[in-house]
Amino acid sequence: MSVAAESPSPSLSSLSDEDDFADFLDAELELISAADSASRGAPPGSPSDDEDEEEEDVVVDLDAVGKGSNKRRRVEEHRQDQGTATRPEEDVIAGSVKDAQIKKCPPHPGFFGGLCINCGKSQDEEDVPGVAFGYIHKGLRLGTSEMDRLRESEVKNLLRERKLVLILDLDHTLINSTRLHDISAAEMDLGIQTAASKNADDPERSLFTLQGMHMLTKLRPFVRKFLEEASNMFDMYIYTMGDKAYAIEIAKLLDPGNVYFDSKVISNSDCTQRHQKGLDVVLGDDKVAVIIDDTEHVWQKHKENLILMERYHYFAASCRQFGFSDQSLSELMQDERESDGALATILDVLKRIHTIFFDSGVETALSSRDVRQVIKRVRQEVLQGCKLVFSRVFPSDCRSQDQIMWKMAEQLGAVCCSEVDPSVTHVVAVHAGTEKARWAAGNKKFLLHPRWIEACNYRWHRQPEEDFPVPGLKEDKGKEKVAEDVTCH
Ligand SMILES: [Mg+2]
Numbered sequence: 001m002s003v004a005a006e007s008p009s010p011s012l013s014s015l016s017d018e019d020d021f022a023d024f025l026d027a028e029l030e031l032i033s034a035a036d037s038a039s040r041g042a043p044p045g046s047p048s049d050d051e052d053e054e055e056e057d058v059v060v061d062l063d064a065v066g067k068g069s070n071k072r073r074r075v076e077e078h079r080q081d082q083g084t085a086t087r088p089e090e091d092v093i094a095g096s097v098k099d100a101q102i103k104k105c106p107p108h109p110g111f112f113g114g115l116c117i118n119c120g121k122s123q124d125e126e127d128v129p130g131v132a133f134g135y136i137h138k139g140l141r142l143g144t145s146e147m148d149r150l151r152e153s154e155v156k157n158l159l160r161e162r163k164l165v166l167i168l169d170l171d172h173t174l175i176n177s178t179r180l181h182d183i184s185a186a187e188m189d190l191g192i193q194t195a196a197s198k199n200a201d202d203p204e205r206s207l208f209t210l211q212g213m214h215m216l217t218k219l220r221p222f223v224r225k226f227l228e229e230a231s232n233m234f235d236m237y238i239y240t241m242g243d244k245a246y247a248i249e250i251a252k253l254l255d256p257g258n259v260y261f262d263s264k265v266i267s268n269s270d271c272t273q274r275h276q277k278g279l280d281v282v283l284g285d286d287k288v289a290v291i292i293d294d295t296e297h298v299w300q301k302h303k304e305n306l307i308l309m310e311r312y313h314y315f316a317a318s319c320r321q322f323g324f325s326d327q328s329l330s331e332l333m334q335d336e337r338e339s340d341g342a343l344a345t346i347l348d349v350l351k352r353i354h355t356i357f358f359d360s361g362v363e364t365a366l367s368s369r370d371v372r373q374v375i376k377r378v379r380q381e382v383l384q385g386c387k388l389v390f391s392r393v394f395p396s397d398c399r400s401q402d403q404i405m406w407k408m409a410e411q412l413g414a415v416c417c418s419e420v421d422p423s424v425t426h427v428v429a430v431h432a433g434t435e436k437a438r439w440a441a442g443n444k445k446f447l448l449h450p451r452w453i454e455a456c457n458y459r460w461h462r463q464p465e466e467d468f469p470v471p472g473l474k475e476d477k478g479k480e481k482v483a484e485d486v487t488c489h
């Protein structure tokens with residue numbers, strides 16, 4: 001198999017029990033994939049004098065499933081005609097099936113094309129286990145224990161390559177899309193539709209018409225560089241609540257050479273829970289997965305893996321949908337900056353996470369490291385050394401400690417408290433007239449708006465305090481006395 005041929009690892013020649021299934025699945029999928037592409041019409045005119053090289057470019061969706069490298073794997077149609085360097089598929093499958101038959105069913109390890117991959121029983125007659133991996137291959141379903149085994153071997157391979165897993169949301173994270181009939185009058189006047197269909201050959205262009213979908217899509221500035229650099233550190237998945245056809249179209253825009261994602265494009269039909277995204281359909285462990293998404297609530301179970309993105313709104317309809325009445329970037333003919341926009345910022349964070357994961361903590365075995373701990377640690381560096389007091393920011397009938405801003409500040413490494421003392425560094429307020437706000441002014445402490453905390457959270461960096469003034473600072477100074485609310489903690 002190409003896996004065996006590609007991999008330099010000597011352990012592959014003596015497959016452990018755990019490897020049997022992965023091997024079997026590799027073989028199965030490659031065969032079927034090859035058959036699929038043959039029936040679609042395999043690329044004609046392949047050079048026949050170079051058969052021991054990968055010449056057919058039939059891409060198989062094995063990155064997520066398999067073992068061996070996580071480079072794209074290819075199937076050579078004429079492999080069976082070759083020498084001993086690669087084994088004929090039939091032998092491999094026969095061998096694996098023979099080995100697999102030693103295990104008992106049920107529980108069935110998984111189903112492929114409606115049949116148990118171990119005993120061959122039909123899925124319809126049995127309790128169907130586990131999770132469907134339709135994005136890897138239609139009709140693939142894996143039971144829990146086999147999933148765990150595949151995950152384990154996949155993670156082992158990734159770590160050997162100094163890679164983690166990166167899950168990327170599409171809308172408002174890497175791109176912004178709008179329906180054609182939602183284009184605003186101003187956008188229309190600026191000729192946005194014409195612009196989207198121009199310069200089709202320009203590799204740098206970022207505005208596209210999605211043919212057949214009546215949509216325009218704008219790539220977020222810096223996204224190409226982001227993917228290129230992130231791909232050196234991560235095995236990447238797209239994970240969107242959009243539908244499959246849309247996800248695949250966008251994947252083509254982001255990854256025209258199909259070098260980053262291959263089949264690892266997960267869409268709404270793959271989710272196992274309504275309105276929730278889960279790592280259960282990703283063949284990487286929670287311990288190595290970093291998620292980049294602008295929507296927090298869909299990752300209920302995986303908040304520790306999540307890096308929350310500042311939303312990218314380019315089109316007017318997108319702004320309106322989220323309640324912004326200002327002109328959109330498209331209407332202003334502006335955009336996020338490449339150099340210090342959201343994706344450049346997050347790329348730096350990813351680099352730091354990657355470095356800490358692999359290069360610090362040498363005393364801990366790779367396999368027992370947890371990227372969630374690293375994310376936590378990097379997040380806590382942001383407001384390290386800051387001591388915050390909140391002044392009338394929260395409703396008085398609730399516990400301050402339970403409020404989002406309080407928790408966010410703590411996650412960023414700040415110490416939060418309810419009363420002022422000399423060690424306090426920042427007073428957070430929405431109005432400058434409060435007693436604590438006055439105290440801040442009198443004691444040369446920072447007085448700032450809670451938006452500062454949010455900005456620090458998105459930017460992963462302590463933001464300049466002076467950019468977040470509290471309204472009423474000048475005009476109300478000394479005039480208005482607002483009683484300090486001390487019941488709110
Ligand atoms: Mg999104």
Ligand SMILES: [Zn+2]
Binds near residue numbers: 105106108117119
């Ligand atoms: Zn079975």
